[in-house]
Amino acid sequence: MSGPVEEAVTAPEAGRAPAPWHVIAVASGKGGVGKSTVAVNLAAAFARTGARCGLLDADFYGPSVPLMTGLRDGRLRTGADGRIRPIEIHGLKIVSIGFMVPEGEALMWRGAILHKVIHDFIHDVDWGECDYLIVDLPPGTGDVPLSLHQAIPFRGALLVTTPQAVALADATRAAALCRELGIPLLGLIENMSGLVCPHCQGHVDLFTPGGAQDLSGQLGIPLLGRIPFDPQIGLCGDLGVPPVLARPDSPTASTFREIALRLTRQLPAVAA
Ligand SMILES: Nc1ncnc2c1ncn2[C@@H]1O[C@H](COP(=O)(O)OP(=O)(O)O)[C@@H](O)[C@H]1O
Numbered sequence: 362m363s364g365p366v367e368e369a370v371t372a373p374e375a376g377r378a379p380a381p382w383h384v385i386a387v388a389s390g391k392g393g394v395g396k397s398t399v400a401v402n403l404a405a406a407f408a409r410t411g412a413r414c415g416l417l418d419a420d421f422y423g424p425s426v427p428l429m430t431g432l433r434d435g436r437l438r439t440g441a442d443g444r445i446r447p448i449e450i451h452g453l454k455i456v457s458i459g460f461m462v463p464e465g466e467a468l469m470w471r472g473a474i475l476h477k478v479i480h481d482f483i484h485d486v487d488w489g490e491c492d493y494l495i496v497d498l499p500p501g502t503g504d505v506p507l508s509l510h511q512a513i514p515f516r517g518a519l520l521v522t523t524p525q526a527v528a529l530a531d532a533t534r535a536a537a538l539c540r541e542l543g544i545p546l547l548g549l550i551e552n553m554s555g556l557v558c559p560h561c562q563g564h565v566d567l568f569t570p571g572g573a574q575d576l577s578g579q580l581g582i583p584l585l586g587r588i589p590f591d592p593q594i595g596l597c598g599d600l601g602v603p604p605v606l607a608r609p610d611s612p613t614a615s616t617f618r619e620i621a622l623r624l625t626r627q628l629p630a631v632a633a
């Protein structure tokens with residue numbers, strides 16, 4: 362069947378102009394690999410340098426930015442001009458699909474409605490002046506990245522993976538989708554890539570090491586960093602303060618800052 366719904370989803374948006382900001386998608390092949398953790402902490406790392414940074418949580422099937430930023434009860438408000446105001450916290454402007462539905466409630470939006478909500482997220486939100494807009498995508502391959510890319514072209518995408526073979530295989534699929542959509546791949550981030558022993562500070566591998574390094578070679582994209590498994594990430598996430606801000610002196614925070622720096626160095630290579 363084809364009709365207005367399918368057309369709305371697949372037709373490129375008329376007159377879409379490249380955003381003056383760096384719109385960066387954070388993608389992964391599967392859930393639970395740390396995509397939201399990376400999105401929130403990279404955004405916080407940018408904000409910490411004084412950059413104006415927006416964070417859009419477009420994970421329709423499991424928005425976790427509200428919890429990770431201390432905004433569980435956050436609700437979107439509309440200004441007198443009828444435009445949606447992002448919630449400002451931790452130096453970030455945040456909009457999450459989670460601000461529109463009560464926690465724990467399932468979202469069943471599909472097709473044209475999904476497309477419309479995504480369009481509104483970009484065009485009806487008063488993002489103001491931004492240097493970066495970090496977008497937390499749902500895992501896998503679906504309509505959301507496509508609709509977003511039509512509403513506002515991504516400058517590039519970051520792929521997050523864990524070192525396990527299954528996650529790497531799914532990351533390969535996510536990379537293929539990005540390439541199909543014409544979204545440049547900015548780099549790969551390996552998360553949970555080993556454990557720092559709390560007793561002796563030694564490095565302990567959790568999975569067979571080297572997979573993300575190999576994948577970055579196969580995909581021809583840089584490995585921007587390896588984030589260790591750090592219990593503080595989970596704890597800070599539950600407390601609603603990104604570890605980059607809550608524990609700025611930790612090795613984990615400096616790893617996120619290094620990744621943010623490497624990312625900015627990658628951007629000129631994909632400049633529109
Ligand atoms: N490097 C890490 N060390 C410890 N816990 C982590 C790490 N990365 C993510 N987590 C935890 O794992 C869970 C899944 O991470 P999340 O960022 O929500 O993944 P995704 O967005 O890919 O589904 C969260 O509870 C998060 O706090």
Ligand SMILES: [Mg+2]
Nearest residue numbers: 396397420425
């Ligand atoms: Mg997530």
Ligand SMILES: [Zn+2]
Nearest residue numbers: 558560561563
């Ligand atoms: Zn030890």
